[in-house]
Amino acid sequence: MSHVQAILIDDSRAMRLILRRIVGQIGFDAVEAEDGQAAIDLLNSMEKPPELALIDWNMPNMNGLEFVTAVRKEPKYREMTLVMVTTESEQSQIVRALAAGAHEYVIKPFTAGAMIEKLALLGLVPQGASS
Amino acid sequence: MSDVAALRVEDLHEIVEQVWSSYLDPDGIEPLLPIFSEEDVAALKTDMHASVSITGTWHGHVVVACNEPAAKNCSAAFLAMEADEVGEEDMMDVLGELANIVGGNVKSMLPPGCFVSLPTVVTGEAPHYPSAEPVCQLAGLWKEDPFVITMWQSSGAAGEAA
Amino acid sequence: MxxxxxxxxxxxxxxxxxxxxxxxxxxxxxxxxxxxxxxxxxxxxxxxxxxxxxxxxxxxxxxxxxxxxxTTNETSWFRDREPFTALTEQLLPELIGARATSRKLRFWSAACSSGQEPYSLAITLQQALPAGWNYEIVGSDISTEMIKRAEAGEFSQVEINRGLPAAQLVHYFERAGAHWRIAPSLRRNVSFTRLNLTAPLPPMPPFDVVFLRNVLIYFDVDTKRTVLRNIGRMLRPDGWLFLGAAETTIGIDDNYERVVAGRTSAYRLKSAVPAGTARKG
CATH class of the missing domain: 1.10.155.10 (Chemotaxis receptor methyltransferase CheR, N-terminal domain)
Incomplete structure (x- = not known):
């Protein structure tokens, strides 16, 4: 099985699809999980963790902040870039997510261009791959 | 921030415009055309209602209402498929996410300390909130079908502790 | 209808x-x-x-x-990235050496639109300058409307999403209703003025760095030459000019030379001496 570069964690299938299209533009294959717990289970089953996780905040079972906190405790996920993608846009919430270990933060609604710019900031966009 | 009663309709319009330009109308060709005449708004028929509840320092609901053709077009745009391929489950998911995004952005303009519930989508009759009243509404047409976004405030709940 | x-x-x-x-x-x-x-x-x-x-x-x-x-705005923060990286990594350390006495830098963001570029420069300088240094940034635009908007320093959620790192968002902005407002500590170093670059410029103190990006592409050769000459008079002898990636002075104004800076290019006046050895300018 080929290496998967992104995990998309959102309880909305529509949002996962939008994210899948966007990371596809920078050549990333993706797997999907509908909440934080499902994402952790999925990650544990993978041979090599993906480079990127795009994470919704408000989800049933395990929310995005809990997921980030849990993943940051695991050395094997140290290289994974964590990006919150959420409607939570109070300053204090962004600070909390960054403090928990998220690398970047994208507020919904976002355009495809804005998301790719954020991924470029994180060094995840190969030269010439952005639109 | 002293007046926490509701958002202004301009704020709701800005949120809606941002959602449309991000997902439903990225080329800026078919935005939601707002309607302000009360008579025209009253004539709009909606039978799909997606909502989130807001609790905490402010109590209420944000409802995104539309009809089935609107939900189909909306899902088609979100999911990059043709409107006639859109199924029931697609519409539920997309409208739910729409309510989540609009509701989340509404929340960000309320006093800190509010929480947004996961979205609920119902078809048929509009959800009824006996102890709440509509405090802000934006209605419009998108591709000639109605969208109505309404913010309901629970009575006597502004500033109430969580 | x-x-x-x-x-x-x-x-x-x-x-x-x-x-x-x-x-x-x-x-x-x-x-x-x-x-x-x-x-x-x-x-x-x-x-x-x-x-x-x-x-x-x-x-x-x-x-x-x-x-x-x-006129909703499509401009990104730190647009194109490379000029800001080149500034931080290469040009600012040189300028800091050359201005050790005055401890002050002046930047000009020409055609600043709704303000993302001058405020991005302010964030860059806020982070890069040693304690005790001052900076001034002038943002200019031909549109009164854009100047008004840039002066307000308020940006919508969609504008804020464009290329602004989250850490800088929480550090340098504060929530203002549906919008985000630039922090007063940055705002006070940035001033705005309405300016037509093709007309004779009003007297201003000279600048250490001028950003004039994606402006020349809209002008014919004669107008380009006029604008570059006007800007040249405003530039300190060892100052730097940044153009858009698709723009150049070459073949238009021979008074400038192109210098590789990081992964991009910057321009300076040919009579210039390297900033590190510049006389008091």
């Missing part, structure tokens, strides 16, 4: 004149959607009536409302 061709042309012309923004045909619905709330606000029964009134009797306030409603 779509806009008539005449109404659309009227609005497109107004927006092009006032804000240098082109509304391509096909945007009729967008124009209508944006103007419905404006028409309502001024008490017109419809957009058509509103536009008919204003064409019959021009009204500066209403014209400004139209321009304002139609």
């Amino acid at each position: 779509t806009l008539s061709q005449q109404d659309f042309s009227f609005v497109a012309g107004l927006v092009r004149r006032e804000a240098s923004i082109v509304l391509a045909p096909g945007k009729e619905y967008l124009v209508e959607a944006r103007l419905i709330p404006v028409a309502r606000q001024v008490g017109a029964a419809s957009v058509t009536e509103f536009l008919a009134n204003i064409q019959r009797r021009p009204d500066p306030t209403h014209q400004r409302m139209i321009v304002d409603a139609l």
